[in-house]
Amino acid sequence: MALCSKCSTLVLVDLWNNDVVFHENLQALVQSAEQGCAFCRLCWTRIQQDCAPADVQLCLAALSLGSQISDVAIYITGELHPVGLVPNEPSQLYVSCGKMPGKVGDLTTNGLFTRLHIFAEPGSPATVLFGERYITVDRNPNLHVDHTRQWLEFCRKHHNVCNYASHPEARRMPTRVIDVGDPDSKTCSRLVLTKDLKNKAEKYISLSYCWGVGVQHAVELRDHNLADLLICLPEKNLTKTHQEAIQLTRELGIRYLWIDSLCIIQDNLGDWESESKRMASVYGGAELTIIAGRAADSREGFVANNYASRKDVPQPVPLMCGPNPLTGEGDLGHLYVCIPRSKAIGPVTSRGWCFQEAIFSTRAILFCEEQLSFRCRMLARWEDGRTAVDGNDASFHLGGPRPGSKPEVLRRWYAMLSDFTSRELTEPNDIFASITSIAQLVHSVVKCRYLAGLWEDDMPRGLMWKARIQLYAGRHPPLTKPKASGRRKGEPKGDEVKRAPSWSWASVQGPVAWIATARREPRYLDEHNICVRPRHEDCWAPLEDWGEPDRLYMPALELHLWGRPVEVRCAAMTVAEYVKSLPEVATTNWGPKHRVYGVLLETLVILPNDNVPNGNTAVAGVGYFDFPDDAKPTRLWCLQLVKAEGLLLTRDVDEKFRRVGWFLVESNGYPEGASEVAVDLV
Known part of the structure; x- marks a missing residue:
């Protein structure tokens, strides 16, 4: 890989916390990149990706601007984050026009600033200090297995919270699991009924993935083939995602695997309803969940990372590291510099069923769009070295042992x-x-x-x-x-x-x-x-057979409440026109978004102790229809839920109310004298 005279002599140890002039100006960097220097091209590519075009153009024109830019040099500064520190960020290089700022949050004088990440190749001397890795189809394609093992073992050893869910006394195995077989004896994988297992608290792995639009797997569990799959699972006929999940389970040394389409009887409504209610147990009790994040279709597979094959991703560049910066001894050989990788998980985050699967998984290995990640109840880790303590979203905590108040x-x-x-x-x-x-x-x-x-x-x-x-x-x-x-x-x-x-x-x-x-x-x-208030002694709905959280279908249910609905209509005036017409001393919280999406609502004024309209109209508020492109109802009501806002309703022929949107109250015009009446909301 060709390097220019400047880059071939760079030693990364010399860059740690030290501003080093890399090129005299941005034009020189661009020229070196165009002449074939791999590292200069990497820097220039990242600058174009990460910096505002106006800042780039300013720095390119710096020589002709004279004193407007005092420092036109391109600097590199290194930041070392030794492996083992938690929380952690990747070791990285900063590239800037002008010296790097002196404190976090400062900007360079010229606004041009970006960063590159650093990683070590497995087995190289630099791995004693650098934990970042790079796993793609062209570089370390099988490293995901060792990485997963290391993260899993660390969690098992240090995280009692995570061990609690996967402890044999707490684990409840699913109804059926796949026995992936013994790789040494090359036995056939097969479906097993956990009630028939001698040890009913065996470790197992669960899979979370996208089936794919319109995909019907060649092999799925059905009533008619259950007996056959209990004997042997025809792996060669499985989709690629299923095959890779089985192989990874074997490589991790775990005997059992749960996959929905192979462990829930398809087209059997009774089995589906029973099993779908047990997802907290299925994923929460698994030793590990494999999240096939980067695959939109189960036929694609998820293990291969093709991120580095994209045209917009330059190849990592090797640079000399020098001696260990902590001890000053030895030679750590080469390190590699690359474009920072995203933490985006991928298509699986767009699927509804996968949401609760991630929440309840005590530990998960995520095959993300650009890198590998591991998540447990205590830590979130990424292949590029990033680590966050308790770095999961709020919903993830719901699945933990202490969900909160x-x-x-x-x-x-x-x-x-x-x-x-x-x-x-x-x-x-x-x-x-x-x-x-x-x-x-x-x-x-x-x-x-x-x-x-x-x-x-x-x-x-x-x-x-x-x-x-x-x-x-x-x-x-x-x-x-x-x-x-x-x-x-x-x-x-x-x-x-x-x-x-x-x-x-x-x-x-x-x-x-x-x-x-x-x-x-x-x-x-x-x-x-x-x-508003409920009509039935703190019960908003009268039906006694409703209210259980495991109910799977709820297409119809009436709410019975007391409220003060006020009949309104859509005004000819827009929200923007109304706001403009207000006196300067008048105030309203209706900003630009309200004026774009809202509809002005007007009502006949109701006098305080008299429900007879006086013939004048007043602005009741601004309404937002759930489906604004639909024809507006001819009969429309506002129902305050709280003083500042409420529901926008229409009324059926049977006089029951139905939601069509919501509204914000205009305090100066909304009538306060409406009588409290019984409201049936359907």
């Missing part, structure tokens, strides 16, 4: 749903089944009824779900109506599916969100701020 668990529930609702389900009717294990765990803490995805003790907040596109100014896709997959009898593909009552977040498809921070949640908990 009731307020904390409810906040995590809403945070979790914000992620979950952005994911896709092949079968839309699986909406509740795919999170039933999480609901069961939350129920064990909140101790109240589970009503179509909402918790009865927190109904005012639960009912106030909102499309994230409306909350965050368009950074998310709009809501759509769930459409049938065509797999269920009587549901033609593409027809709308009613899978939940209109007031439930599960009635729509797409990302929704709640206000669920500790600072803002009192608005939904303070009884003086709440404007």
Whole structure:
């Protein structure tokens, strides 16, 4: 690999915490890159990827700008993070125009600044100090096995919290598992019934993966082939992801593996319903979960990392390391410098069923888009050397031994749903089944009824779900109506599916969100701020057979409450026009996003002690329709849930209310004299 005269003499030890002039200016670096120097080309590629074009152009023109830029040199600074420190960052090189800043958060004088990562090849002298690795199809393609073993053993040795879930006394094996066979005797893998095992607390691995759109595996467990698969599993006919999961399980020295399509009887509704309720146990009791993150289709496989084959990824470049910087002795040989790799997991994060699988997995090895990762209850680790203590998202903690207090668990529930609702389900009717294990765990803490995805003790907040596109100014896709997959009898593909009552977040498809921070949640908990109440002694729904968290289907359920619905209509004036018409002294919190997505609502003024309209109109608030492209209802009501906001409703011919959106109250125009009436919400 060709290097220019400057790069061929670079010694990385000389760069640690030291600003070293690399090139006299950016033009010189670019010229060297164009002449074929691999390291200069790596630096120039990264600068173009990571720096603002305006900053790059400024530095390229620096010589003609004279005194406007005082320091035009290109510097390299090294940062060493020895292996074994937790938390940790990769050892890296900083490339900048002008000297590196003196403290974290400072910027270089000229704004041009980027970084490169460093790794050592396995078996080289540098591995005593550098733990970062690079595993691709062209470099160390089998290193994932050793890496997984090391991370797994470290967790087993040091993390009592993680060991608790996988302890034989706590482990409950799934109904069926795959015996991957003894590699020494080359026995055939086969399906086994765990009730027939002598030791019913054997270690096993679980698999979380994307099936793939429209994929039906060549081999799946069915009623008619159960007896055959108990004798032998035809591995050569399995999809590549299944084959690789079996092979990795063998290489890790674990005998049993759980894969959904091979361990749950397909097209057997009774078995599916029974097993789908046990996902917390299946994934929580596994010694390790394999998360095939980078594969969108089970036919692709997940082990091979083709990241470095992309045209936008330059090859790692070897540079001399020099002596051990901690001792000043020896020669550590060569280190490699590369483009930083993303921590993105991949297509598996877009699938609904995979969400709870990740949450309940005590330990997981993740085959991510660009690198390998390991996650447990205590640590998150990456192949490039990054390590985070307790670095998992809030929803992950729900699956641990101490999920938290009731307020904390409810906040995590809403945070979790914000992620979950952005994911896709092949079968839309699986909406509740795919999170039933999480609901069961939350129920064990909140101790109240589970009503179509909402918790009865927190109904005012639960009912106030909102499309994230409306909350965050368009950074998310709009809501759509769930459409049938065509797999269920009587549901033609593409027809709308009613899978939940209109007031439930599960009635729509797409990302929704709640206000669920500790600072803002009192608005939904303070009884003086709440404007509705249940009609049945703290019970919002009258049906006694509802409320269990393991219920898989909840297409219809009425809420019975007392409230003060006010009839409104969509105003001809836009929100922006209304805000502009206000006197300068008037204030409103309706910013740009409200003016883009909101619809001005007006009502006939209701006098304080008289429900007879006086003929004048007033602005009631700004409304947000769940499906703004649909025709607006001819009959429309606002129902305050709390003083600042509430639901936008229409009314059926049977006089029952149905959600069509939500609204924010205009305090100066919203009528306060409406009578409290019985509201049936469907």
